[in-house]
Amino acid sequence: MGRHLRPLRVHQLASQMLETGRLQQEPPWYRVVGAIPPTTTLVRTPPVQLQDKKIRKSARKPSRMFQPHRIVYPEDELRSRFFQDHPWELARPRILVENDGKDFMRYDWSKMRQPGKMLDGESVVQRQMWLMENQGRTKVEAYDIARKEFYDLRMREDIERRVTAEEALSVGAKFGKSYMDIGIELEQRALEQWKEKAIALLQLKRGRQAAFSGTTEEDPATAATPEVTPGAAEGVAVPAAAAAV
Template identity: 65%
Template sequence: MNTIKRLRPIRVHLTASRRLETGRLREEPAWYRIVGSIPPTTSLVRPLPVQQKDHKPWTKRHKPRGMFMPQKIEYPEDKLRAQFFKDHPWELARPRILVENDGNDHKHYDWSKIEQQSKQLDGESVVQRQMWLMENKGLGETDAYDHARREFYELRMKQDIERRVAAEEALAVGAQFGKSYLEIGIEMEQKALEMWKEVATADIIKRRGRSTFTVSDFEEEPEAPVSEAEEQPVAAA
């Protein structure tokens, strides 16, 4: 029964021919003559690899691997991306815009220059600029990488200066900014330290069995004041 089910797709042309003869099909399907001239193969299973001459038993080590796995697709840009993000790992932490307008945004970019009007400056800009230099200017991979990276650094510094100037101008006219990410991180770290201090204090109190033990016990005791008599030097005998 299973064999009949597997062979049903191969018998499509024969089934259509019988239905045409009996009148159940009034017209020939569009594929009828093509399938009749080029019939499908009857072998649905790939042949096993040829065994070794010594006819050793089939072991797990000799089993074929990846017979039905798709081939790995590699692009020239993959190697360039790996090199750039290896040298600039913090670029991966920058937010990126992945939404495309019409699905063909890459056709609207002119990589004869690294700066694009409708695309933010990121690592992909360096990779595409490097590819353009290699294909159109005949530069080697290293020279094109250095050239694109130099342009990337100059534009990134220019953007940082513009951002700082804009912030200073806004502060000059009365703008107020919230806390920076660094300040927020320091506050969160300080809260975690305070919580840890309370937990550690409670644990020490529980171990020593002292209910009067407080956080002040951790602090250094102030030095006792020195009296005037102690400050005066002792006269020699």
């Protein structure tokens, strides 16, 4: 029992070692443990002995009534299929508002477009479910119908967006740069920076070669490229001055 009580005597042993000089300074926990000592009440739970074999058998096998049931919604499989075929739909901006997940009750899914709801993957899922439950369509047939309606509406939205932009431009509206224009500018800027670094590195390399050989080299950024014209031989290019001679 004394072996189990050794952790409770840590503060006492540390105090003795400080008094005898075996410890030069107090440990960081010394004052905390002295102010709030650990409890000395030890609880030992006796092992439970099961005499009856039936009780042992039932204890080894948990009762099935406590196992949680797996909750499966048919829409989950449809969502997984749609977003697997259309992964970029997950990158579209969405309105972050809480809902109760009852879109199937709030809208009339006999048609794809719903007033007050943005067209998205959930529209395809709910439309597919409606076709399966009300028209007896198979999963594949309902998916093809809902997907075609989704594509048509997306194309119509794109056309409406372009027409709106053209009408706005015709009356003097000005739009900022598109994401594609901004991306091209950033790419061009990166290419220009790379070109400057490459020219500087080439100048440094040629300068070292010139210093080693004792000759001078032209600036690679300003050096003129000689004009070439087709030579007498097929596929050979020679300087224009040599061709004139």
